Each structure stands twice: as C-alpha cells, then as structure tokens.
Amino acid sequence: MIRPIIELENIDKIYQTGPVQVAALRGVSLTIEAGEFVAIVGASGSGKSTLMNILGCLDRPTSGVYRFDGRDVSRLNRTELAQLRNRKLGFVFQGFNLLKRHSAIENVELALLYAGVPAGQRRSRALEMLQRVGLGERVHHLPNELSGGQQQRVAIARALVNRPQVLLADEPTGNLDSRTGEEILTEFQRLNQQMKQTLILVTHDPTIGRWARRVVTVRDGAIAGDVPGKAA
Amino acid sequence: MTFLSAIRVALDALFIHKGRSILTSLGIVIGISAVIAMVSAGEGARLLLEDRLSSLGTNLILVRAGTRSQQGMVADFAPLTGADARAIRDRLGHELTAVAETQMAQRLVSTPTAHHGTSIVGVTHELLLVRGWKMQNGRFISSADVKKMADVCALGTTVKARLFPHQDNVLGQTLRIGSLNLRVIGVMESKGHSPVGADQDDQVFMPLTTFQRKLAGEERLSLILTSTRTQAEIEKAKEDITQLLRQRRHLKPGNETFDVSSVYEIANLARIVTTVLQLLVGIVAGISLVVGGIGIMNIMLVSVTERTREIGIRMAIGATPANVLTQFLMEALALSLAGGLLGVALGLATALGLARLTGWPIVISPLAIVLASGVSGAVGVFFGYYPAWKASRLDPIQALRHE
Numbered sequence: 001m002i003r004p005i006i007e008l009e010n011i012d013k014i015y016q017t018g019p020v021q022v023a024a025l026r027g028v029s030l031t032i033e034a035g036e037f038v039a040i041v042g043a044s045g046s047g048k049s050t051l052m053n054i055l056g057c058l059d060r061p062t063s064g065v066y067r068f069d070g071r072d073v074s075r076l077n078r079t080e081l082a083q084l085r086n087r088k089l090g091f092v093f094q095g096f097n098l099l100k101r102h103s104a105i106e107n108v109e110l111a112l113l114y115a116g117v118p119a120g121q122r123r124s125r126a127l128e129m130l131q132r133v134g135l136g137e138r139v140h141h142l143p144n145e146l147s148g149g150q151q152q153r154v155a156i157a158r159a160l161v162n163r164p165q166v167l168l169a170d171e172p173t174g175n176l177d178s179r180t181g182e183e184i185l186t187e188f189q190r191l192n193q194q195m196k197q198t199l200i201l202v203t204h205d206p207t208i209g210r211w212a213r214r215v216v217t218v219r220d221g222a223i224a225g226d227v228p229g230k231a232a
Numbered sequence: 233m234t235f236l237s238a239i240r241v242a243l244d245a246l247f248i249h250k251g252r253s254i255l256t257s258l259g260i261v262i263g264i265s266a267v268i269a270m271v272s273a274g275e276g277a278r279l280l281l282e283d284r285l286s287s288l289g290t291n292l293i294l295v296r297a298g299t300r301s302q303q304g305m306v307a308d309f310a311p312l313t314g315a316d317a318r319a320i321r322d323r324l325g326h327e328l329t330a331v332a333e334t335q336m337a338q339r340l341v342s343t344p345t346a347h348h349g350t351s352i353v354g355v356t357h358e359l360l361l362v363r364g365w366k367m368q369n370g371r372f373i374s375s376a377d378v379k380k381m382a383d384v385c386a387l388g389t390t391v392k393a394r395l396f397p398h399q400d401n402v403l404g405q406t407l408r409i410g411s412l413n414l415r416v417i418g419v420m421e422s423k424g425h426s427p428v429g430a431d432q433d434d435q436v437f438m439p440l441t442t443f444q445r446k447l448a449g450e451e452r453l454s455l456i457l458t459s460t461r462t463q464a465e466i467e468k469a470k471e472d473i474t475q476l477l478r479q480r481r482h483l484k485p486g487n488e489t490f491d492v493s494s495v496y497e498i499a500n501l502a503r504i505v506t507t508v509l510q511l512l513v514g515i516v517a518g519i520s521l522v523v524g525g526i527g528i529m530n531i532m533l534v535s536v537t538e539r540t541r542e543i544g545i546r547m548a549i550g551a552t553p554a555n556v557l558t559q560f561l562m563e564a565l566a567l568s569l570a571g572g573l574l575g576v577a578l579g580l581a582t583a584l585g586l587a588r589l590t591g592w593p594i595v596i597s598p599l600a601i602v603l604a605s606g607v608s609g610a611v612g613v614f615f616g617y618y619p620a621w622k623a624s625r626l627d628p629i630q631a632l633r634h635e
Contacts, residue, residue, distance in 0.1 A: 053629055056548075058548065058628050058629050059629055078552070078553050079552040079553060079554060082547060082550055082551060082552040082553070082555070083550065083552065085547075085548060085549065085550050086549060086550020086551075087550070091548050091549065093548075093632075097541075097545045097548070097632070098545075099542060099545065101248050102244075110546070110549060111549045111550060113241070114546075114549065114550040114551050114552075114555060115550065158549065159549075162550075
C-alpha cells in the first residue's frame, strides 16, 4: 500500500495569550494521499488558516503528530522546516506575495536559488515554468506591471518550480474577479488531473471548495465534514 | 545557497535603495578617507624628516651656550669661548672626529650686480670633517686661512645662484660684506634643508678669525659642532663634554648654562611625536568608524523592519534562518566595504592634493589600504550582525501578516 503523503494524528494548536488559552485546533486527524485535490473549507476563525499553516510547516502543532511523506515533522528544526518548504511544498497566497522589486522571472528563480540550483539552470527552469503557466511573454515585468491573474500565475510558477510534492493555496482567488478566479481554479484542476499534482486549497467559500475532488469542512477547530467535491 | 549568490542577492537589495545606501556608508567613507589621507601625509612628512635628518649627519653633537629653554637666543652670560673649544679638543679629541667652533651672523652680501641677505658663518677647517660636507668646486677654508685671517670665503649653492646666476665658475670672484671684501675659493655641494626647514645651502663660510676680527668685532661662539665616529659613542661623548664644561665653569649638575644635544635625540623626539600623532589619528579614525558602524546598524534595523513581509515571503518559499542572516549580513558588509573602498579612493585623492599643495612627499602604503578595507569590512560584519540576527529570528507567519 502506498503511504499517504500527509498524515495528521490528533493535532492540537493552542495559543497562550496571558492567562487565556485559545484552542485554534483540537484533535484534528487527516490523511491526504498523493495526487489528491483537497479543499479545506471553513468560516473565518474556524481554524482553517491555522490548519494550513501547520500543513505548510510554517507553524508547529502544540501536540499530536504530523507526518509528511512518512517523516515526523515535529522533530525538524527551523532550518530543516525551511528546506522542506522549499523542496517539498509550494505556496500560493491570496495576496500573491511576490517580491515587488523583482521581475516575474526573478521571483520564480528565488525558489530555485534557495534550493541551491546553479545560475544557468535557474534561468532556464524559471523560464520554462513561466511559459507553462502562460506567461512566457512577460517574464521581465515587475509585479505592478502585471494583472492580478498574471501575478497569481507567477506565484503558481514559483510554487511549482521545485517540483514540490504538495501545492498549498490559501484563498488563491480572494483578490481576483470571478472570471480570473475561475481561470486559476481551472488551472489547478489541470495541474491535478494532468500533472498529478497534490493540491490543498483553503477557502471560506464553499462554492470554490467544490472545484476540488474532496472537501474537508472545518468548524470550531475540528473537522466537521469530509465529502467528495464536484470534480471527483 | 552559495557565497556568490548571497553577495548577488545583497547587492541587488542595496541597489534598489541606492540613495539610502550611499547616505548610510558616508560615515565609513569619511572615517576611512581621513585615515588614509592623514597616514599618507604623515608618512610623507616622516620620510621628509628622516631625509633631512640624515643630511645633517646623525652622529652630530651640538654644543650651545644658554640653557635649553633659551635655545635660539644669544646667551648673555657664559658664552662659549675658543678656550672651551680648545679644551674639548685637547681633552676629548680622541673620542671625536673633530671639533669645529663656529660663530655666525645675518648680513647682506653683495656683488656689483646682485645682493642677498644670508647667514655668514665663521669656521675652521674642521667643519668640513665634522659635517662630512664635500666641495663642489674649489676648496674649503684651511687652517692656514684661519691663521692668516685671510679674506676668503666658500659659498653654499643657494648663495652662488643668487649672487652669480648664469655663471659656472665663480672661483676668484669677489663679494662684499659691509666694508669687507672676500674672494671666493670654493662652492659647497648641495645639502638641502635642515629638519627645521632652514636652507643649509644659504650660507657663506669664512675663516673664524677673519669673522671675529673684521666682521663681528668680538669673540662669541654660536655653536661648537662635533661628532663621533659611531652612533654607539654619542652618549658617552655628550656626557664627557657636559662634564668638562661643567668643571670649567664650576657648575653643579642641573645648573648648566650650556646645552649639549645630539641630532640623534632630536630624531628620536621627532619619531615619538609622529608616532603619537599617528596614534591620535588612529583614535579619531576608530571613533568615526564606530559612528559609521552604528549608522549601518541603525539602517539595517530599519531595513529589516521595512522588509518584514519580504522576509516572511522568503522564509515561506524556503529561506532558512541562515539564509536570511547571511543575506542581511552581506548587505551590511557590502555597504561598509563599498564605503571603505570609496574612502580609500577619496583619501588617496586628498593625499595627492595635499602633496601638490605642500610639496611634501606622499607615501601610499598598500598595507594601510588593505588594513583600511579589512577594518571597514569588519565594522560592517560586527555592526550588521544584530539586525541580521533579528531578521533570521522572525516568525514566518507573523512576518507574512505584517503591513
């Protein structure tokens, strides 16, 4: 049997602000296999962002075990987590989070830079990835010279350029109009169906959630539902 | 990430904020340029001094009337006499190369076509031995000249140029001092300037007896010059001369009415002074470098705060804490090194300008340049460490939420 790529077992995340304890996540268990397209849907404050941060190795659970590709993530130090984020995970954010004073291709190259890829290869791989997301003509543009949809494509190219095992998208269409948003979601579906890319999409909007093949609902820090999406 | 990529990332970031980068590195630029300029000028001055000192002859001993504090003024009491000189010669001659008494005055010297105010020095033939001076032309004052009170003179090259321009051979020419006519019998080789700046070639030498009898009208020695054969014998010779003169004048130690000093100790004093000056320069430079470093630290802290979001993004896509630390450290290093190199260039330009202005030699020390660059780099790394460390400790999630 193939091991799941993500295994969460009884994850708690508790924040201590002074004397008050806030449990953002309680007893969350989740398994995701390679090649899945999962949407995590929840209202604001439901714990979905906390869950995403933990899945993305940006944050550590207070208790519980998180195994990524069989490896216990809680044992990793900050440097190892960073390396994992670089090579095994890709992030796409609501606000695109591109470096504003660097061109599209430089933004994509940055991920390769941190992976230790030499300069010549960086350029060619970044170029190729930008072409794949349809931005071959605009590689030297700065983010403020690109539309929202184009910026998000650059972010996707950056997230995928190191061939990560999992792509994480946090409200990726939140800053886009509905038509551009649909283009991006279509792109995600294509990545998942044709390239077999494992995708986790986090959103507050259930209609967006249904573009995925599996919808996990989060409420009050716990998983409240886990059903197939319309794309399944 | 390789070292070179780190430098590239750092330089890119600095270029983006060109104006701020330039202003920040100004402290280091000014500090380093001041150091380089002063060290170059200082070394040049020292070279000049050494050169002039050696033109005097380092084993020279000067015996003067008057106590130390009255140097340069004619002693009204207990002047040096010919008897003193003879005593030194008789009793201590074996330790010394020769003993040369002199008496001098400032007078106007003229020919039918020119005149020149200069130093007239009454001498004996020993002066040549004591000073190790050579003739360019003709001969020096001889003991026979002194015995006969001959009306002859030997010229320094400056005097010759002033009184007899465009003439190659001036031997046999006559010049007049007051009512005295002297025949030129020799021209000295050029010696250049003394350590205090006096032109040693601007002198006219004549027999001491002629000077005393026909020019000054009195016997009052200005200076007794003597020297030892080796540097090691200087101290003993000085002691012996001092003791002898003390005895002759019945003086207790400490109450001397004369001064015996060697060029050697003047040279040492000069070296001490220049060393102290260079130390002061070093302190000033150190202070300005610290100020420059603090400036860098401040700007880097501001930069880190401003770029918190950017740091969060970098961390999210895989920058390790070490990557972030290195990036900001490299930026601080690039800032300080650039400032240092600019400072070196500016300092050298200033030094060259100074050399042109004062006519002093300029010494460009490669060691100073390397040291200055190294120090400015170290300042950057030292003062840049804290901001870089702060940046590396940022929590990615908080950083991404920033701004």
